Amino acid sequence: xxxxxxxxxxxxxxxxTIATVEFSHPASNSFPRKLLDxxxxxxxxxxxxxxxxxxxxxxxxxxxxxxxxxxxxLLAVSNQEEGTQFFSGFANLINAMRKCSKIIVGxxxxxxxxxxxxxxxxxxxxxxxxxxxxxxxxxxxxIGPFVIEPAVSRKxxxxxxxxxxxxxxxxxxxxxxxxxxxxxxVLENQVxxxxxxxxxxxxxxxYNPEALVQMKKIIWEGTEDWDALLLKRAAISGELVxxxxxxxxxxQFKK
Numbered sequence: 001x002x003x004x005x006x007x008x009x010x011x012x013x014x015x016x017t018i019a020t021v022e023f024s025h026p027a028s029n030s031f032p033r034k035l036l037d038x039x040x041x042x043x044x045x046x047x048x049x050x051x052x053x054x055x056x057x058x059x060x061x062x063x064x065x066x067x068x069x070x071x072x073x074l075l076a077v078s079n080q081e082e083g084t085q086f087f088s089g090f091a092n093l094i095n096a097m098r099k100c101s102k103i104i105v106g107x108x109x110x111x112x113x114x115x116x117x118x119x120x121x122x123x124x125x126x127x128x129x130x131x132x133x134x135x136x137x138x139x140x141x142x143i144g145p146f147v148i149e150p151a152v153s154r155k156x157x158x159x160x161x162x163x164x165x166x167x168x169x170x171x172x173x174x175x176x177x178x179x180x181x182x183x184x185x186v187l188e189n190q191v192x193x194x195x196x197x198x199x200x201x202x203x204x205x206x207y208n209p210e211a212l213v214q215m216k217k218i219i220w221e222g223t224e225d226w227d228a229l230l231l232k233r234a235a236i237s238g239e240l241v242x243x244x245x246x247x248x249x250x251x252q253f254k255k
Contacts, residue, residue: 001195001237004202005252006215007032007034007035007049007070007095008023008024008025008029008031008032008034008035008037009024009025009035009060010022010023010024010038010039010042011024012042012046013034014051014052015048015144016202016205017051017052017054017209018052018053018054018056018127018201018202018205018215019046019049019052019054019055019056020055020056020058021039021042021043021046021055021056021057021058021240022058022059022060022135023039023058023059023060024059024060024061024068025070026073027067027070027072027146028063028064028066028067029059029060029061029063029065029066029067029116030066030067030068030069030070030071031066031068031069031070031090031115032070032072032073032091033070033089034207036089036093037089037092039053039093039096040089040092040093040096041073041115041190043093043096043100043104043184044096044100045057045127046100046102047100047101047102047103048201048222049094052102053102053205053207053209053212054080054101054103054105054201054203054204054205054212055102055103055104055105055198056103056104056105056106056130056197056201057104057105057106057107057119058106058107058109059107059109061107062110062190063110064110064111064112064113064114064116065108065109065110065111065112065116065120065132066115066116066119066120066168067111067113067114067116068109068112068113068114068115068116068137069086069087069090069114069233071080071250073086074086074241074246074250075247075250075251077238077241077242078242079242080235080238080239080242081212081238081239082238083237083238083239083241083242084114084234084235084237084238084239085238086233086238086241087146087147087174087229087235087237087238088230088234088238089245090115090118090147090148090230091147091230091231091234092230093119093122094118094119094122094147094150094151094226094230094246095226095227095230097119097122097123097165097174098122098151098153098226099220100211100216101213101216102203102213102216103124103125103215103216104122104123104124104125105124105125105126105127105197105200105201105204106110106119106125106126106127106128106174107127107193107194107197108120108126108127108129108132109128109129109131109132109190109193110129110131110132110135111131111132111134111135111171112132112133112134112135113135113136113137114136114137114138114145114148114181115147116134116202117134117136117145117148117152117164117182118145118147118151118152118181120134120182121148121151121152121154121155122151122157122185122194124216124219125184125188125200126182126183126184127185127187127193127196127197127200128177128178128181128185128187128193129174129184129186129187129188129189129190129192129193130187130188131172131174131216132174132177132183132186133163133171133172133173133174133177134171134177134182135164135168135169135170135171135173136161136168136174137162137168137169138158138168138237139165139166139168140168140169140249140251141246141250142240142241142245142246142249143237143240143241143246144165144236144240144242145161145165146233146234146236146237147230147233147234149161149165149233150223150229150230150233152164154223155181155182156177156180156182157180157181158173158236160180172173174186178224181246192247195230214232
């Protein structure tokens, strides 16, 4: 099933209890709010689908995995309510990923920035290629990775998250990301990536589904306060995005 609209697309296929969800956007697979909501809704739907045991989350193409938030929509934010609403999209998505009853395997085929790093961190297990460098660039545009920070810090640790955040213009390569725990395995190219993911998910789908459900709960123990926490963080970003600093910075990126 495919959802197509001017702000991106979402496609879902299910094969032998393995669901593959692919998102796409012409601007480096970035996320406008409508696409964020669609992905969140799809994950909630798959969570209660008895015919699914594993979810593979991927994006379209051979370039960037995900460029994070849509700059066009960030520039269009005109008040605190709109800003909070936009960033709550990422909050809702990450919460849907952690509460989903299915194991989510990330296919990170290329670079990830900002919210894209948060999505990779919220996957239960992530495969990547050598091209999958990461960057948290939010401070450079006057905001911060407030909404995704809990997911990123939980995966790579507070010290590594701080290093990425403060070095907002620097890319971290895949060796660094794997060493810190963001990626479980790094492959040379997308062909090898898909072979490994197919092998891994087929094996995973052969396990007791109820054991996987219970394991998912254990993996995310201690995050029960995130429903409120991430929305609170969204309000911080929603206020900062209105600043002249951020508006000017976003305008420069658009040029």
